[in-house]
Amino acid sequence: MSASILRGGATRACRRLVVAAAAVLVTMVVSGCGASQYDRVSCTSNSRQSIFVLEAQAVPSATLMPCANPLPGGWSVGGFEVRSGLARFWLDSDRAGARAGEARLTSSCDVTGATQLPPTAIHGGPPVQRYETPAAQQPPATVRYYLFPGGCVTYRLGFSRQTAPALFDQADQFLGFTTRARYVNGVRRNQRSTLCGAGAPPCTG
């Protein structure tokens, strides 16, 4: 067999390899191998594709992380963004529109001018101080702050109790919290690694 025929065979093999690789990749991406947006931010999620470990890395000081409680019909998780210093996800509503609600985790918040609300407790977590910006300051939005050791969650709704009372009552239930400790322990147990930050031993470097 001549070298040129071998070359032709190799080209055909390459072409098949490309097609096979593309087919596998596309199949994996579109066939549900990827978790839904809700599964990634759900408080009850056990998905390996959830964003919470990444959230814990984005704001390593935060002892709590925001998550989404079960959503009623008409609401969906629109997307998320996690980068160093910030983690957020947003909710879309068929009535209030896209990004009707957004939960944002940072290491701190400026709550100047906000009204303090009664604190709340998270199961297994630290106490959370709550603040709300007066409606007049952000018409027609509602902005709430949840302060806890090492972090702050800003929960912004694109409407207020006055403008959309029914929606507001629904949206008031969406924001949940999960503890950082849960993921620190999970990483230590499963990967024998340290999720650097609050509640974990000091990291190299």
Add this chain to the structure above:
Amino acid sequence: MACGKGPLYLLPVILSGLDRPRSLRNAELRLPDGGRQEHQSRDRRTPGLVCDVSIGSMARDGAGTSLNRSVTAQRGLVGGGRRRRPSGEPPPLPRNLGVSGRIWITLVATLVTIVGLVVASAALASSFDRWNAAVLRGIASIRTGWLTTLMVGVNTVLVSRWTIGVLRLGTLVALVGLRRWRHLGLFLGSLIVVELSAYQLSLLVASPRPMDVRIIGSWEGFSFPSPQAAALVVTLVGMVYALLPPGRPRSWGKWAAGATLLLLGLARMYLGVDHPTDMWSAVILGVAVPVVAFRFFAPNEVYPVTYRRAKTAHLDVGGRRGQAIRTAVQEQLGLTVLDVTPVGLEGSAGSTPLRLRVAATEGEPERDLFAKLYARSHVRADRSYKLGRTILFGALEDEAPFQSVRRFVEYEDYTLLRLHHAGIPVPAPYGFVEITPEREYLIVMEFFAGAQEIGTAHVDDRVIDSGLLVVRRLWNAGLAHRDIKPANLMVRDGTVLLVDAFFVQVRPSPWRQAVDLANMMLCLAVRTDAERVYRHAMRYFTADEIAEAFAATRGVASPTQLRSVLKQDSRDLVAEFRALAPARESIAIQNWTLRRVALCMLVLALAVLAVLVVVRTWTVVA
């Protein structure tokens, strides 16, 4: 002997035995029954004449072939040094991804396999995580103040949106400026494919940032594959392939890109921003996509990146393509090419015209042949040209565009045969050869040695008569040349010779034929005067026919080169001819049809869509 039906239009031509030069007609095929038949060596061009011929009788005419084909050559030789390419053997100029291209494809396939396994198996994912963590712990243990400052600087500069944005926009601007549209499309396509693939993969694998080490510097999103690194890799590799000519500049570019990526990889691992596997996967994606895209869709041989002044229609005929031309002509026409030289490039925009020096054959001395190399780019250019003319003028270009380069070259070969058969002085056709199937073909014909272009030749009464007679013969044969201009009219021994049969139309509209006459008269008058040409024309055409010709010929009806020559002439030759001929109302060029309206709307819609796509993907691009 078993012969089927071939294309009917070629039957009289084939049977007449007049159409090919002697060297192409002298292949004798010995029939199984011992009889002999003069065969025109058209076995591949006319399926109907593929005959059952014993291998033994063919092998006796064997001649040299390329070394790498010597094994099969012993069995596959046919008359006149021709050789049939066996099934499975690549064509003279195969598409070639190169060794590195194949390696990158294999790496992508491996990457996809590993991703699939990691998604399916948590244990495997954990083992990767542990390995990554161990490597990064080792790297982090050597962190020192100055090195950290340096690495932060490197990372900040290299993955900054500004850096990548400037590189990408600079490349886009350069490619637009160089009118290198194919490279531009591939560059943009590679960016979009890599960025979208990296994003989708990162969501699928959902790998967090490195554990165990303190992360220094900013990051965004899941880590596998590193989106920032993938963005830089695809940009640099795309730039190398789109902007740098092959050879030393591209080689240096690759080394520079490689060094940059190595530095970035070290910096990001040192800072604990990315795992080693994040970097590798980003590099695999970012390199493989543009490398395969450019090598497959814009191979150097077909779309060379060059900064020499040249028309984009002209292909480089050196290197692998030059060798492929030699091999193809040897194997498919039985002619040994001694030299390949581009010729008359300035007068050609729709192909790459070449002069082939071929070795002496039985009965014919060493001589020159003319050849035109056609590639898919020429088909696309022809399609765009016809589309543009249809939109601008309606009925001016009323023929359907070609769908493939094979049809393109088959048509020219056919029209050349028709012209030759009709006794019109055109180059004797030698047929065409396949360089790369469905991508590149070379049509070969007689080279008019000693002929001069009409623009520089002495034009006397004999030449005028000869030129007018060419048009008369075209009319009589029911043909129109459609591209009569000085560059396509040669003069030898007082005879006008017609070249470039590509635009020839069989059974054209009367308008087309009239335009041919007017253009020929204008070409002749440029070198003489209108009155003299008109007087000669009256010998072959009626006054009404001449009047019709100049009523039909206005502006765009004449080829660009002829219009340019007329502009340089101080006389208004068209007006002079119109004054000499009987008065006749102008024939409209603009013709509004439903097709033209629909085409205009379609083109407009596509342009709007293209703008919208660019606007929507602007964040990816910039």
